Amino acid sequence: MLNTMESMKQLYRIGLGPSSSHTMAPMHAAEDFLARTPDAASYRVVLYGSLAATGRGHYTDRAIESVLGKTGKPVEILWKPDIFLRKHPNAMTFSSLDQGGSPLCSWNVYSTGGGALRDDESWGRADRVYELDSMDSILEWCRRKGAMLWEYAADQEGEELFSYLKQVWEAMRASVKAGLEHEGVLPGELRLPRKAAQYYARTQYLSGSIGRRSRIYAYALAVSEENAGGGQVVTAPTCGASGVLPAVLYYLQETHRISQQRIIRSLAAAGIVGNIVKHRASISGAEVGCQGEIGTACAMASAAAAHLMGGSNYQIEYAAEMGLEHHLGLTCDPVYGLVQIPCIERNAMAAARALNHMAFSLLSDGRHFISFDDVVSVMKETGEAIPSLYRETSMGGLAALERKTDSL
Numbered sequence: 001m002l003n004t005m006e007s008m009k010q011l012y013r014i015g016l017g018p019s020s021s022h023t024m025a026p027m028h029a030a031e032d033f034l035a036r037t038p039d040a041a042s043y044r045v046v047l048y049g050s051l052a053a054t055g056r057g058h059y060t061d062r063a064i065e066s067v068l069g070k071t072g073k074p075v076e077i078l079w080k081p082d083i084f085l086r087k088h089p090n091a092m093t094f095s096s097l098d099q100g101g102s103p104l105c106s107w108n109v110y111s112t113g114g115g116a117l118r119d120d121e122s123w124g125r126a127d128r129v130y131e132l133d134s135m136d137s138i139l140e141w142c143r144r145k146g147a148m149l150w151e152y153a154a155d156q157e158g159e160e161l162f163s164y165l166k167q168v169w170e171a172m173r174a175s176v177k178a179g180l181e182h183e184g185v186l187p188g189e190l191r192l193p194r195k196a197a198q199y200y201a202r203t204q205y206l207s208g209s210i211g212r213r214s215r216i217y218a219y220a221l222a223v224s225e226e227n228a229g230g231g232q233v234v235t236a237p238t239c240g241a242s243g244v245l246p247a248v249l250y251y252l253q254e255t256h257r258i259s260q261q262r263i264i265r266s267l268a269a270a271g272i273v274g275n276i277v278k279h280r281a282s283i284s285g286a287e288v289g290c291q292g293e294i295g296t297a298c299a300m301a302s303a304a305a306a307h308l309m310g311g312s313n314y315q316i317e318y319a320a321e322m323g324l325e326h327h328l329g330l331t332c333d334p335v336y337g338l339v340q341i342p343c344i345e346r347n348a349m350a351a352a353r354a355l356n357h358m359a360f361s362l363l364s365d366g367r368h369f370i371s372f373d374d375v376v377s378v379m380k381e382t383g384e385a386i387p388s389l390y391r392e393t394s395m396g397g398l399a400a401l402e403r404k405t406d407s408l
C-alpha cells in the first residue's frame with residue numbers, strides 16, 4: 001500500500017443504496033464494462049465470495065442488470081459464494097460473449113468498500129493527493145502551521161473540494177428529509193416497516209435529553225431507511241453506515257444554528273478521519289466487519305461534532321479515537337443479506353454515541369492513552385482475525401438465527 005491518501009471525493013460518494021460495495025460499485029463496474037464492450041452478443045457476470053453470499057439481499061444482480069440489461073442483450077449472473085478470489089472478498093468477473101457464447105473479453109474487478117473499484121491493473125495504484133496518511137503526522141503538520149484539521153484537507157485538495165462538500169451536505173440533508181417523509185414497508189423478505197417518520201412525530205411530545213436523543217435516532221433512521229429502500233444517500237464512509245454522520249450534523253445544525261460553512265468544514269475534518277481508516281485499514285464490511293463501516297462512521301461523526309462544538313485538533317482526534325475504539329470487533333451479519341437488521345438501528349446508536357464522544361472529549365484537554373492511529377491498526381488486525389462467517393457473508397451471527405416468517 002502506498003503511504004498517501006486519495007481525494008475525499010472518493011470517500012463521500014453520492015449515489016443509490018442499499019450498499020456501496022454490493023450495489024453502487026457493481027453498477028459502476030457494469031457501466032464501465034459496457035462502454036468497453038458495446039459489440040458483445042451477450043454478457044456473463046460471475047459474483048464471488050461476499051458479493052455472491054449477500055448479493056441478492058443487496059440487489060447486486062439488479063444493479064448489474066439495470067445497466068447491461070438495458071442493451072436488450074441476455075445477461076447471465078452466476079453466484080459463487082464459496083469461491084474467494086485472492087485479492088478481495090468482493091470480486092466479480094465480467095465477460096462479453098459472441099453469438100456462439102464464447103468469451104470475447106473478461107475483466108476481474110473488485111469492490112473494495114465505500115463504492116470504490118479496483119481491477120488487476122489498478123490494484124495497489126490510485127490517484128493519491130494527500131502527502132500524509134496518519135493522524136499523528138497530520139496533527140504535527142497542523143501544529144506547525146497553527147491550522148485546524150480541515151485546513152489540511154484545504155491545503156491538499158484546494159478550495160474546489162469545498163464546493164464538492166457543499167453538494168455532499170445538500171445530498172445528506174435531502175436524505176434526512178426524504179426519510180422523515182417516506183412511510184411503508186422496506187423492500188425485501190423481512191417486510192420491515194420504516195420507523196423514522198413515526199419516531200420523529202413522537203419526538204414532538206418528548207422534551208429534555210430524551211427528546212433530543214430521540215431526534216438523533218429519527219434522523220439516523222431516516223437516512224438508513226432511505227438507503228435500505230434504494231434511495232439516494234452519501235457514503236460516509238459506506239451506504240450501510242450512511243445515516244450516522246448526516247444525523248449528527250443535521251441535529252447540531254438545527255439545535256445550535258451552525259452555519260453551512262462550518263458544517264462543510266466539519267465534513268472535511270470527518271473526511272480526514274474516514275480517509276485514514278480507508279487507507280491504513282479498511283472500510284469494507286466484507287474485509288473487516290462492521291467495525292470498519294459503523295465504527296468508522298461513528299469516528300467521523302464524533303470528529304465532526306467535536307469540531308463543530310469548538311474542540312481543538314487533539315480533542316477532535318480523541319473523539320474520533322473513541323468512535324472507532326468502542327466499535328472494535330463489531331461483526332457484519334446482515335439478516336437475509338439485507339442492509340436492514342442490524343444495520344439501520346446500528347446507525348441510530350452510533351449517531352447517539354458520537355455525541356457522547358464529542359462531549360467526553362471536550363471535557364478533557366485532548367490527552368489520552370490510545371492514539372487514533374493505534375486504534376486504526378488494531379481495528380485492521382481485529383478485522384483480519386474475525387472469521388469470514390461474520391464478515392458480510394450472512395452465514396453467522398444474527399444472520400444465522402432461525403428465520404422468522406411473520407412481518408413485524
Ligand code: SF4
Binds near residue numbers: 289290331
Ligand atoms: S452489519 Fe454493518 S457492515 Fe454489515 S451490511 Fe450492515 S452496516 Fe454494513
